[in-house]
Amino acid sequence: DAGVTQSPTHLIKTRGQQVTLRCSPKSGHDTVSWYQQALGQGPQFIFQYYEEEERQRGNFPDRFSGHQFPNYSSELNVNALLLGDSALYLCASSFVAGGSQETQYFGPGTRLLVL
């Protein structure tokens, strides 16, 4: 079991560009959540996907969008990049039927630098 995988590991973009980050969940998991972690801070929830739909969303603008595919993998898209979007983007997967015992498993993250 490869666990949660993310690609790419690192990315450099310039302001105004668009970026797509990818996540493959742990085997058996059906729910994917995305988090943004700025340097020196805790992760902030962006949104969660289940059954190919966005189920919950944090306090992030519409420039942040996502998608979940039938195989449960997911993409995070960010349009019109700002310098402040520079961060580690973490993907977490879980099994929704796990209920209160559900543990989220995190991937290694994608480090995005916006210049």
Place this chain on the structure above:
Amino acid sequence: KQEVTQIPAALSVPEGENLVLNCSFTDSAIYNLQWFRQDPGKGLTSLLLIQSSQREQTSGRLNASLDKSSGRSTLYIAASQPGDSATYLCAVRPIGSRLTFGEGTQLTVNP
């Protein structure tokens, strides 16, 4: 709005010392609480998960306690080792799957 605070922000101890990391949260209506470890530039590794009905969980040298009514959790690390050096994050989960994280405690264990 749920807020999670971790104290101290940074901690440096000599090898072999026992230590306690603190986490407090403002809304006691939580499903569970998790402690994570994060190495520099890496993802998060789940250490312990405590259900809202539980008081503590143990794994090896780690023990986490939860006092939901007072909005507090502690992570106790026994006989610390240099390999324990990392940032430790506390996260609470209300009903639903989104986690709310604290800003972490950066631990350094000196040989």
